[in-house]
Amino acid sequence: MDTALRLADAEGLDAVSMRRLARELDVSPMSLYSYFEAKNDLVRAMLDVVSRGLGPADVTDGDWSEHLAEMGRRMRAAILEHPRLAQLFVTAPALGGRAMYVVEDMIGALRSKGVPGETALRAVYAVTAYAIGFVAQEVPRRDRGDTASRQEALASLPGDRFPNLVELAELAAGFASDEQFESGLTALIAGYAGGSPAQ
Amino acid sequence: MDTALRLADAEGLDAVSMRRLARELDVSPMSLYSYFEAKNDLVRAMLDVVSRGLGPADVTDGDWSEHLAEMGRRMRAAILEHPRLAQLFVTAPALGGRAMYVVEDMIGALRSKGVPGETALRAVYAVTAYAIGFVAQEVPRRDRGDTASRQEALASLPGDRFPNLVELAELAAGFASDEQFESGLTALIAGYAGGSPAQ
DNA sequence: CTGTATATCGTACGCCGTACGGACTAAACA
DNA sequence: TGTTTAGTCCGTACGGCGTACGATATACAG
Structure with missing residues (x-):
């Protein structure tokens, strides 16, 4: 391995x-x-090892939204430790191995803080989807050049068809991934919490 | 093609x-x-054709949150039309082709309704990530049996380590994908809108 | 008619996953 | 002790893959 x-x-x-x-x-x-019985087994084993990097969700202070956010951050971080394996998470038949424990513990934590089971399930599922989708978009983007070249690529689009993207090229290219991730994560969880808006 | x-x-x-x-x-x-110069070109072309299914985001009534939600739904629907190609969206170096137009139009629509450029970018990016990640999890799950067998799989986990998943197995297995998708989508957008909580 | 571009093809190279059966080794048992 | 068994390693072979290369045929421009 x-x-x-x-x-x-x-x-x-x-x-x-x-x-x-x-x-x-x-x-x-x-x-x-x-x-390994077949190559698939090897790949699955690799995924398992990587998802072990999720670690236990041991944050116990803060309210449940903070718990949930932390889970999202850990998930992204674990995947980004092996960016070239990111597609495994995304293609995998199901979250297994360590990820299963994290989900279980997170649902437990949420429920212990008064969140109904159904909401806990939905929220955890949504955060998982967001984290995976975010990283899926993040990894190739990161490989494909620095901020300047990304900005250039956007700015060079035909301005008559893509006025907004061209105008916002500088802004878009300058977004730090971390901020962008937090933005969506905060919004998503705030939505479930009925709390204050993101950004 | x-x-x-x-x-x-x-x-x-x-x-x-x-x-x-x-x-x-x-x-x-x-x-x-x-x-096609190489197989990659063929695959890219396939992705392009499929993402053409996104169609224009022509909903003009409703506020911007509804616009954004509709984009998310369209994105998911387009991918689900060719579930076996889903991994392409998720592995693709970047959203291109039709998806680019949709993003441009969506940002334009949001801005025209008073959303600042930065928020529009962030929200569209987040919704895209959520939709892709959701479908990535949805497709293999759908292939892997009906509600009953999924419930059974969850319920047969070791109860001492996965008490919550076991207890909520029935609930979790019974979630309709559509509802689940709407739940997260609504929450995410509500978070950006600072509006009411989901569910 | 001649040249040039375009589409098609046959062959070949070096990869891939893995089925099959054999050889060697070390532990379990008689 | 000798024998059996289980586990490990390997050589060979099959059918698939992407595609570089060069030849051919067809169609159209001058």
Whole structure:
């Protein structure tokens, strides 16, 4: 697993083939099948290791909105630790492994603070969706150049069809990912809490 | 493109190989390279066609929150029309093609109703992230059995470690996707609007 | 008619996942 | 002790993949 993850981080998920991984380990390709029934199993194991980075949601102070926000932040952070594996989270048949524990604990925390089960489920589900979708958009964007080049790309759109994007190019390109993430996260949770608006 | 999309819808994205697509078309594999420089181009073209399904955001009544919500719904609906291509949206280097027009128009609509540019950008970005992430979780879940079997799967978790998920299994399995999507979408937008709480 | 562009194709290379069966090793048991 | 068993490793082979390269055929411009 170490080698597989190192390989994936360094050269991308596509570089992780049974044959290539075996070569890295100075071993025959078929040997790997003693440990994984098929390549899918290997990939699932990789996802599991990464999602272990979620860690327990041990924040106990603050109200439940803060709990929930923290879960969202952890989820994003865990995925961003291995950006090249991000697509796994997004394509995965289901959140499993560590993520399951986090969801369970988060729902428990919310309920213990008086949130009804249904709302807790809905809110956790929504935050999960937001975090995954956000990172899915964030990762490729990050790979594709700095702020200046992103701004240039937006500004060079045909101005007669994209007046708003062109006008706001500088603003849009300058958004820090962290702020942008917080913005949506805060809004989403505020919506569930019926609290104050974001931004 | 028609054949490629039909093939992808019927047998999944993996079935769309240059060789297979050529066979479907009664043509040599290499012939396809007259029209697409590489397989990536073909995939991008497929994504473009699908995202054309977004259509223009032509809802002009209602306030801007309703506009924004409609964009989210359209986005989800467009992706769900070709569920087996969903991962493309999520892995894509950037929203392009039709999606770009939708974003532009949506930002324009929001601004024309008095929303500051920055908020408009942030809100549209957040809704996009939410919609993509939601569908990413929704598609595999849908493939994996009906309500009853999902409930069973949840209920059979070890009760000492997952008390909440077990207890709420019935509730969780029974959530209709549409309701769940609306729940998060409403919350998110309400957060930006500073309006009333969801659910 | 001649040249040039366009579409199609056959062949070949180096990847991939993995089915199958064999060889070696170490532990469990007689 | 010898024998069996389970686990590990491997070589070979099959069918698939993307696509570089060069040849051919067809159509159209001059």
